[in-house]
Amino acid sequence: MTTESVRPSENRQTTAWGPELLAEGGARFRLWAPGEDTLTLRLDGKDHEMAKAGEGWFEAVIPDAKPGATYAFVLPDGKVVPDPAARALAEDVHGPAVLVDPDAYQWQHAGWTGMPWAETILYEFHVGTFTPEGTFRAAIDKLADIADTGITAVELMPVSHFGGTRGWGYDGVYPYAPHNAYGSPDDLKAFIDAAHGLGLMVYMDVVYNHFGPDGNYLSAYAPDFFREGKKTPWGAAIAYNKQPVRDFFVENALYWLREFRLDGLRFDAIDMIFDDAETHVLIEIARRARSEFEGRHIHLVTEDPENHIELRRSDDNEALLYDADWNDDYHHAAHVVATGEKNGYYGKFIDKPVENFARALTEGYIYPGQKPVEMSEPVPMEAFVGFLQNHDQIGNRAFGDRLITLTSKEMLEALTVVTMLAPHIPMLFMGEEYGETRPFLFFTDYDGELGKAVREGRRTDMDNFGGLPDGKSVEDVADPNAIETMENTRLDWAKSETDEGQKWRALYRELIAIRKRAIIPLLVAAPNTLSAGTVLMAEGRLLAIDWQLGDRRLQLRANFGDVAADLPPATGETLYGTHSTQGMAPLSVLFALDRA
The missing domain is CATH 2.60.40.1180 (Golgi alpha-mannosidase II)
Structure with a gap:
């Protein structure tokens, strides 16, 4: 691990989107609103006319604007909308944004530069259910436990501001603003800083394939932000052929890596990022990240349900773009070995399950490009993230059951050994390290017609994830919008102190120690x-x-x-x-x- 000094000015970069604090004082506010002829900035209750800046952009420089001020934009019809690139929101997704000073937080471990990818041992968690408080600050208190197990990296499920106060985070509508239910931007920085102090890398999930349904006002003033006639399963597709739209997401990725000093990003469902440009937006993001953060280990990971490898490796198998992909095939094969389930997508893995598992362990994908054919070229195993559980594979089940409740302890232990010592990159889901048995359920905070649509959609989606157990009906499935659903999902940390919890912890400590001593040095010595x-x-x-x-x-x-x-x-x-x-x-x- 190497260190370098970090100048505070690195946090303050001129960008197309979002407010910018000016060196001479005050701030510049910008918004791309090609559907409007005029636009007004409302800052701390006072209105300021914005000037046209060309190509659909509006701009206003306010000399006396200070951090902490609240602001929004007023459309010609009187509709008040938040800044889609707000760095923080004052209230909910319908209220004003807050002007944030990117240099306010004083980093305690500014020299941290991360670790090589091969040293990654991932731990995925959801901030809101990780602790009773469900905040960034509360999560800091648990980091020592995670580090003590030997884990080297934590991965946050999305924290960008979404509608309501509870949810998984994949329906975010303000990609630059940490959800204030979890804390402020500085609270998130304090979490990352504390993790670095304990030798933990921090990755975060980002969602660039759609916007959530609650609080998304972009179509009101920038209808060109979305791609006409193209849909994702969750809403309108994003128009990456428009330069301002492209800039919005490229800048967002760099913002998280620069201002929050994240060690890496995981890109959700990239098969739903439709871009016909000569240089795909994901390639542009990777190239920018690799060039702008030289001297730091930056790791980029994809989730690609279509199982393509093109973004991951160069011709000589060097990780020039993306380090790895979440390997669902590994999970499905292992799950079928453990449970014998055959409903939904497990049906493709039920025939000769151990042979399928062997293929996942030696080739990565069983179905590359979603076709049961041979990989065209061998791919290093560290280009795949292997796991027995994650938020999707537990939470999309009808009852959010963890694998520990679906198979024997002995089977789970055997599969855990394989997952932690095989030469792919291993990942745990929160609570797995001490044998958590509480479910991880799907939960949201919607009401009315939107709440009804989510409730009904969940009952359809669960068919692919094992379906309904015998003797159960859809009426038995927890209402995702009920507050009890989230509460019942919180980790039971008391279980980690039981004899059984300590036995699981001891197993993980032993396996990770073996991995660090005997396997990781070989991967680091000859990467890729x-x-x-x-x-x-x-x-x-x-x-x-x-x-x-x-x-x-x-x-x-x-x-x-x-x-x-x-x-x-x-x-x-x-x-x-x-x-x-x-x-x-x-x-x-x-x-x-x-x-x-």
Whole structure:
């Protein structure tokens, strides 16, 4: 880990979108409103006429504007709208924005520059349900527990301001403003700063494929912001062919990395980001991030349900653009091994589940480009994030059940060992490290027709995630808009102190210590050169795989069955498990490391 000084002025950059505090005092306010002929700025209750600045832009410079002032824009018809690039909101998504000083927060760990991607051990969590208080500041108190487990990076589900006070965050409408239900921008910076002080990287989910339905006023004054005739499952598609629209999102990604000193971003559902430009907006974001933050480890991760690899690697497998993709295929294959479920998309994985799991472990995708064909070129395994659970795979189930409630402890432990020691990048979902059994449910804060639509939509969506258990009906599914639904989702930290909770913690500590000692150094020494593993056996419930890591061979032997069985021998140093593969016990796993 290296350090460098950080000048406060790095936080204050001239951008197309959002307010800018001026060096000489005051502030400049801008808005792209190509659908309007006039526009008014309302600052602390006083109206100021805005001047046209060309190509649909309006601008006003107010010499006496100070941080903390509230402002909004008034359309010619009298409608008052917030700034879509507001850095903070004073109230809710329908109220005024707050002028924020980007240099107000004093960083305690300004020299932090992060870690190489290969050292990443991810921990995904939702700020609102992570602690009883559900705030950035409260989450700081839990960071030491996370770091003590050995985890190296936390990933926040989206925190951009969305409608209401509770939700997953994927229906955000103010992508630059941390939700004030969680705290202020400085509270988020304090969380990131504290994480860095404990040696933890911080990643955050960003959503660039749609805007949420509550509080989105863009179409009132900038209808060109959205792409005519193109839809996503969640709303109108975004018109990336318009330069101001493109700038909005490119600047947003750089804003989070610069001003909040995030170590990385995870881009949600990129298959729904439609861009026909010669240079796709995601490529532009990656190139800008790689060039503008030299000296820092910046990690960019995608979620691509279509399983394409083009954005991840260059011709020589170097991670020039995006470091990795969330590998849903790995999850689905592991889930079917654990549960035997076959409803929804698990149906594609039910035939020969251990063979599917072997393919995910050695090639990454089972269905590259959503077709059951061979990958055209081997891809390093660290280009994939592997997990047994995440917010989607738990929360989109009818009852938000965690894997620990769907399979045996022994099966879950075996799959946990594989997930934490295989050469992909491992990820946990909050509470997994101590065996949390509380559900993670889908919840929102909508009422009226919107609330009804969300409620009915959830009952349809859950079909792909295991469907309804026998004996249950849609009437048994929790109302996503009921406050109790979110409350029942909060982590039960008392469980982490029980004997069972401590046993799970001890297992994760042991596995992560092994990973850091024996596996990560090999990945760091030869980044992006790992070839696909070799499957020696994937028959019935038996699995044997070898991976080449430089001049070392990592060997996995696993028996997911209920009877003892013989597997190919493993040689060299035993990292985990018993060394003998003859008569290998049911639900047992062995990892060994040898010279090639």
